[in-house]
Amino acid sequence: MTTATSTAKASVASGLITAGVDVGASAVKIAVLRIGDDQDVSVLALRADRIRRRDLRSVIREGYALALEEATVAPEEVAYAASTGEGEMVDFRRGHFYGMTAHARGAIFLLPEVRAVVDVGALHARAMRIDERSRVLGYRMTSQCASGSGQFLENVARYLGVALEEVGPLSCRSAHPQQVSSICAVLAETDVINMVSRGITTADILKGIHLSMAGRFVKLLRATGAEGQVALTGGLAADVGLARALQEKVNEEGLAMEIHTHPRSIYAGALGAALWGGYRHRVLARRAGVPA
């Protein structure tokens, strides 16, 4: 199994160039890799673009072009461009991998010791139990409710006038986290408004929300039978406050789990898709009897 290596712009002349495009509900993440014959992986480019209200296909195309430029790779050099997430929007893709498959692979690439993954995106969260090859052994997803999603956290941050990147550090400074509804995003938003009017600090509000979300994720993890090392991936993996809250909830429930994030965790889907793309390229080349 390959592991993460440092970003190296075309430092290895030979090898397979693959790309992974993870189209999420609020951002497009792109990874460009060079996979050597010895399976050593160089990350040539990583890119995340917020979709906002732009045309999604344009965001994908422009982001892909810029990622290839950063990797100093021409489009025709890419042996396999893989999509994950809303893959049909990636019209240049050769193959598509499902979110769980891609995130599991990306998580093992970044953190080889993990055996479970919590992928928190803008609209959904899911927990997976995986094996050392990144095969998904069991999973659970959140229901339609938005209160366990990144979009909900983003909305609250906006109400509080806090930039997204400040949410995690602020939450970590909380001394008296305030409990919010863990059931319904609408009720939780009402809770937040009440807290603001009661003069609760922003840090305590955010920590309360993180704990509420963490409580839901712990239930998902428990339902999959996960234990041991757990990776946090997806758009909210960069939120140190959420990671800390998740660890606290795990400890509180006496579960034998350690929560990990990686600086590249938000790219886990794109990395996983690119890695699987490399695998599939070699399989297809072998079947066709041509060199990979």
Next chain:
Amino acid sequence: MKPELEQLVHRAQQLYEDLDLAAVRTWKQAAPGRKAIGYMPIYVPRELMHAAGILPVGILGGGDRLEIIRGDAYFQSYICHIPRSTVELALSGRLDVLDGMLFPSIGDVIRNLSGMWTMLFPGRYVRYVDVPQNFDPKVGGAYWRRELETLQGDLTRLAGRAIKDDDLRHSIAIYNQNRQAIRELYQARSWQPWVYPTSELYLFLRAGNVLPPEEHTELLRQYLKLAPLEEDRKEKDHSRVVLVGMFCEQPPLGLLLTLERAGCWIVDDDLLLGMRWLTGEVEVEGDPLANLVTAFLEQSTATASRYQPEGDRGRALVESVQHNVAEGVIFCAPSFCDPALLDQPMLIAALDRESIQHTQFKYSEDTGQFAVIREQAGTFSDSIRLWSEA
């Protein structure tokens, strides 16, 4: 999409969406005295209707485009959806253009629907086409011959003209051409499913429910010619799957699209099986009724609504997987479809013996949410591609 193909797809889509059977009305109005007879899915001898100058019209319920207001009142909650929407279509007057209905033996529900039809619409021609389940020429063959003769007599009276042997031979030849075009399309799709996506192929196949066979064959030929000219239809790294279980109540188009979007190339299926019931050509020369009987006895496809000795259907499914170089099977059956669901364990056992991967889910013709199916089919496709060689 190039304009010529776009127009063709648009026409097929319009025919698919038209629950009022406007194409049938137009066909009837084109000449005085024309008649049309509806038939439910699975095999009916369309050649006999064609030879009588009658347009056979495939009725496949209302799909996901019809609100069921009255149809539900006639069925228990544990009955499949197609009879509800078919009753709804009839009670709302949409099937008034039809001069009769044939109900082939698919399952208990469709058989009972023929009785309900007789009670609901007295005076209209209704017949339960009880196809033989014994394939011995002296038993099932003799029985089927008598059934066909009875049907021929009924159609003669309805059409007001005799069905001559030469008329029937001509109709058999016309349907042979139609079956040949469908076989070519299925073969082409099996080779290049990215050129002939099933969500599109299905529309063209389905047009044959309301078009005269000559026109339908021409439509299929045009599609076969135009689809490969689309430059953006490129091969993708999808898994190749066979779909099984959809021979009667049809899945919504969105489900087929979902499967393709989830990374599955459908390379064989049992959609609209009535059109492909006979796996080869019917002999044109000689006694045409005898030829229809022989074709039914010897060339009927393997499916749940037909009796076959234990193991035969499983073998047929495995052969389909092998012939179409498929990597897995998706059992995609309507909820409460006894024939399809009761067969599944036997088919699964046959696949397991050959280590062929499979997954299963259920649908209703009006299913509107595909998130779970997409997740399941996508994960199945990933599993085939990433773990089958592990």
